[in-house]
């Protein structure tokens with residue numbers, strides 16, 4: 001039933017003298033809800049940026065649905081089914097909420113404007129943004145912006161979604177709402193990789209957790225195993241910025 | 245729905261006025277407004293680039309000059325009829341725009357501004373230096389577009405082309421392409437993450453914008469029948485920028501209206517001598533500072549707001 | 559080419575470099591602190607020329623005083639421009655600050671150019687220079703006004719560099735250029751330093767104009783070409799870098815001085831003289847946007 005959807009092997013990324021990813025190997029099965037954790041600067045965002053085509057890798061390979069994808073441009077990867085969010089939301093502030101959705105709906109040229117509009121309105125309804133559809137995105141609150149970013153990604157009908165710190169600065173009620181949606185999304189068959197500093201969310205949502213430290217995977221296991229792994233504790237305690 | 249009708253009504257009214265003007269005005273003003281149409285297309289083409297996809301360029305006037313020279317020279321040396329000359333001008337300007345757009349993909353903001361200034365100046369200097377071909381700063385005689393065309397014939401031709409250009413731009417910008425442009429303006433990385441081919445559209449936008457500029461320049465050259473490198477100068481670019489900013493550069497039609505009306509105003513205030521350009525510069529600063537949507541953009545916003553409110557009251 | 563001819567070209571290049579450096583440094587300081595490319599820099603340079611002209615030719619002040627007057631006038635003008643037009647770039651009032659900064663300074667340049675045209679007329683003026691006559695250095699003969707202007711420019715640049723290094727205000731300027739957030743945390747008022755930077759940058763442009771005006775001509779479009787050189791220089795050295803700007807000025811002076819010899823047809827060579835730097839600028843921006851000496855900026 002579950003096949004290997006994303007296969008990362010030997011991935012290396014350097015910034016000048018700094019090795020941000022040090023030969024990372026990781027496979028993600030289709031339909032998984034995977035947590036990616038690690039102290040600040042451990043390479044989580046870098047990994048996500050490479051998988052989604054924003055950074056070039058210095059070595060290694062990535063297969064998505066059994067096809068090599070390293071070196072593909074971000075928009076190609078988005079069309080192939082890799083959706084992502086950004087640590088700082090990148091909504092189009094001077095476009096309306098609906099237009100934000102349509103960019104995603106129309107970018108591959110497969111849908112007509114009216115089909116895309118219908119689908120967009122449906123998704124906005126699910127996320128309780130329907131009534132704001134014709135407002136400029138700049139008028140949204142921070143939390144609504146995060147939801148819009150979610151909705152836009154869904155508009156792509158992705159096979160896998162990479163979420164980078166989606167709960168940063170979000171109040172508890174909204175966080176619960178987002179949890180429900182992430183679960184619903186995952187239940188409908190979408191693979192999800194969730195980066196978060198919020199251990200509560202990670203342990204709540206994920207069946208499997210991968211821990212990065214200084215560009216190395218130091219633990220890959222269930223939430224239970226991760227919690228009890230001394231290496232993980234070490235990595236976090238050694239981090240003076242106090243990530244957790 | 246009602247808003248849409250009102251908008252069309254407004255545009256229809258403006259068009260009617262322009263259609264009627266030659267019947268009311270003397271030759272001098274008909275000539276002036278015809279030149280105004282040149283600026284209208286040029287300002288709109290600049291707005292298409294800056295206002296929609298958010299790429300700054302100071303090469304628009306130079307591109308108009310390039311289109312003008314390409315058209316004039318291909319008529320002169322290859323014996324093309326002026327209409328085909330215009331097409332050649334469009335192609336040359338569009339092609340160079342494509343190349344510049346492609347080369348400058350990674351540049352933003354001031355870096356892009358500086359690069360386009362350099363391209364513009366290189367073009368102007370080349371047009372001046374290659375005097376065997378271009379007659380240098382003395383200027384090149386150009387075949388007329390219409391044999392024995394009257395002032396009002398030129399006027400109506402320019403009006404028709406301007407309207408056609410604006411219709412084409414509006415159609416493009418209202419399609420999904422316009423949406424992609426704006427998403428790139430708002431956030432390139434965000435747009436790419438939603439499947440928008442940022443590289444492609446940034447290049448295409450430059451090419452389309454410069455192609456329109458090339459058309460404007462060709463029309464101008466074959467109308468005035470003289471072309472000099474000074475039409476490619478940064479001062480000319482400043483005038484085009486001011487026109488688009490004053491009209492409202494987030495809308496091609498407003499930018500175009502800015503082009504015609506300021507050309508008319510500048511001629512009308514001729515008595516003020518050089519001071520009229522000072523006033524013009526001052527207005528541009530004030531608009532940029534206080535009314536970023538431009539005069540027509542702000543008027544349209546206010547009207548839209550009123551209409552919404554009165555709609556809500558009922 | 560004889561050795562003397564080569565030396566002469568090299569010396570000419572150096573003299574030109576010192577003027578270029580003065581104008582370019584102002585651009586670099588403004589960019590460093592405010593992240594704004596001042597597209598009106600050429601017109602501030604021109605106004606410096608006119609301030610000098612008014613002081614020396616109309617009011618009969620001695621040339622040295624004329625230069626001080628030009629610097630003071632342009633510093634005041636720079637502070638005013640910063641307060642009225644540039645501040646929205648960083649205090650959140652402009653919706654799209656970068657686009658705004660580019661357009662507002664470009665529009666300002668058009669305004670100032672036309673203002674000068676209206677106020678002073680399009681005629682070239684030639685105020686008395688600092689020094690007249692020729693200077694002989696061995697076999698080389700250099701015109702005295704140029705050499706004097708270049709000498710003053712070099713002294714001014716040295717003073718500026720010292721001020722940046724040893725005065726509190728200079729250190730604040732460098733701190734904000736390097737790291738705005740950190741500077742703010744250490745209690746440096748970014749607003750005040752921004753105004754100081756723009757005023758200093760304008761004063762440097764004005765000084766360059768005051769020194770160059772009498773050597774060439776004081777005329778409204780006199781800033782158009784020098785400012786493009788200044789763009790080339792700051793791009794060569796990396797936008798915002800002060801040592802980079804000085805290196806860039808030296809390189810451009812030499813390139814222009816020697817590249818003219820490459821095209822045999824002299825009138826063509828002259829016509830293309832101003833294009834070399836531009837080709838250099840395009841090349842650098844496309845291949846190495848951080849400049850010849852800069853390090854790559856981090857992607858956010």
Ligand SMILES: Nc1ncnc2c1ncn2[C@@H]1O[C@H](COP(=O)(O)OP(=O)(O)O)[C@@H](O)[C@H]1O
Pocket residue numbers: 015018020038039040041042043044045046047856857858
């Ligand atoms: N564009 C970049 N340029 C230079 N260094 C970078 C860049 N992006 C990330 N880094 C460095 O790579 C390391 C990993 O960063 P990142 O992936 O953002 O960490 P995380 O998301 O786990 O907090 C950090 O040391 C960071 O400073």
Ligand SMILES: [Mg+2]
Pocket residue numbers: 044045046087
């Ligand atoms: Mg991160």
